[in-house]
Amino acid sequence: MSDHPLNESFETTGHWHLPEEPDRKIAGNLSYTSNGTTLDLYEPFQAVRGTLRTSDTPQEYPIIHGTTRSGEAVTLTNAVRAGGTFNFGSGGLRETERVFTVWSIVGAHLPAKFHFPRVTFRIPGLQVWLSRQTIEDSHSRDETTRETTLLYRVRGWREELHRIDTIDATVGWGTSRRATSDPFTSVSVTVSGWLIVEPREPMPIAWYIDQQSKVTTMLAFLAGTPMSPDLIEASVDESTHRVSILVALRDAKYCSYKSLSGFFMPRSAMGINLFEALKKWFAIYEKIDKPSQLALSVFGSEKLWLHIEFLSLIQALEGFHRGLIDGNYMPDADYESVKKALGDAIPAAVGSDHRAALRSRIRYGNQYSLQKRLSELADRLSDPIRLAIFGQLSKVPRQWVDTRNFYTHWDEALSADILNGAGMYYANVRMRHFLRALYLDLMGIPQTAILKSLSNGSDPSQHLIQLNAAERRATNPDDMSGVYARISEHKPSTSTAERASSLDVTDSTDEPKNEGSGPGDADQAPD
DSSP, X not given: OOOOOTTOOEEEEEEEEOTTOTTOOEEEEEEEETTEEEEEESSOXXXXXXXXXXXXXXXXXXXXXXXXXXXXXXXXXXXXXXXXXXXXXXXXXXXXXXXXXXXXXXXXXXXXXXXXXXXXXXXXXXXXXXXXXXXXXXXXEETTTTEEEEEEEEOOOOOEEEEEGGGTEEEEEEEXXXXXXXXXXXXXXXXXXXXXXXXXXXXXXXXXXXHHHHHHHHHHHHHTSOOOOSEEEEEOSSSSOEEEEEEOOTTOOOXXXXXXXXXXSOGGGSSSOHHHHHHHHHHHHXXXXXHHHHXXXXXXXXXXXXXXXXXXXXXXXXXXXXXXXXXXXXXXHHHHHHHHHHHHTSOTTSOHHHHHHHHHHHHXXXXXXXXXXXXXXXXXXXXXXXXXXXXXXXXXXXXXXXXXXXXXXXXXXXXXXXXXXXXXXXXXXXXXXXXXXXXHHHHTOOHHHHHHHTTSSSHHHHHXXXXXXXXXXXXXXXXXXXXXXXXXXXXXXXXXXXXHHTOOOBOTTXXXXXXXXXXXXXXXXXX
């Protein structure tokens, strides 16, 4: 079976039929894009007759089977009629039909609601993030013949499978290798990483997609980049036969990192067994499902308006708190008397609409304020992490809350205290790290490991480091933290001694290091 990646469109022709009419095969063109699969038939499965109305429910086809021109069996599931045409010519009336679905299976004719025993997801970058070196190289030299031999060893890692009781399934990781070579000119090996999901009992494909979403959400927070799958394969029985699953994942973003240094936190830097983190994640995920998806949608989006990004991130933080913490000032039972007293105190002269609005405010009056929610979330993190994320203030700025309240309620009394464009941009950078640190802590990642990742060479961490350095210099122009070199220019006519002394390399303590040996030369201080 040939691969059918989710991010590669294709078109083919074939003959198609409904399972209940296997002998009535209709020619048609199949086209797949990341938005779904479209089938254009030369004649309809069911001819359109009678009065047509815009309110009519589209014709549904639970299962459509087909065979492409290359001989591949295809199953379309949960398809609907998406249009058609009527043409009248010398040959008479001809009717066509267009069918659309977001679920397609290439490689077998399957019945409706088929349950798969095992599904695997190829995830770009996963083979690197797993921190398991697959390709090793070495060389040897024959001193007699003076011939040098290069040796490449491709290691076959076995699958790592772990039991997740929360979903009654086994989840794990694997790698695959694809090699091409000829004896004279070239050799090529491509390694891919796979997520494996195998429940105790076979399950429908939608169940597998849900589990995949949970795992790739966790991976994205760790990696600092989207970790969407680009190929889905499923077993249909106990044999080695597999099928490709094509599902519309329109928001999918793919990891492009080729080395460990690109990741915010690769597996080797987690400080905890990956299986232990995975178990904790599945145990808690349902409580933070929606805010995590909101957060990741912002992380994976490009060129969002600052205000949209800011409000979405702070909403994700509030959702994180609401999912995990009660968030009430007093027990609900105790608040009932307070709510009644406040409601009874509303003057009789207040109109019905106004009264309803006041009662609504009273109803939610027992819930924590946004400032208290954010402060409680910050308290979950260590002092050094708070200093790295929030800067010298080391706590959630009040301006974040005032800015959110202004753009939510348009209260002009707050307008003087809200963030400007640059301030909002910096706040967005810090909120991204705030969310990521909270999610990693929720997985059980040690806070020492989180702090270390906040100062590594990944793009997100470097952005935060630069932001904090700029903040320190704004407060103290003489601050030299983070400086690793200072270069000065000299005139060619100066003496050798003067040239040597004119170039200093300074570390963060501002102590001179190795001096330059000539014009334009500089020795870097040790890391």
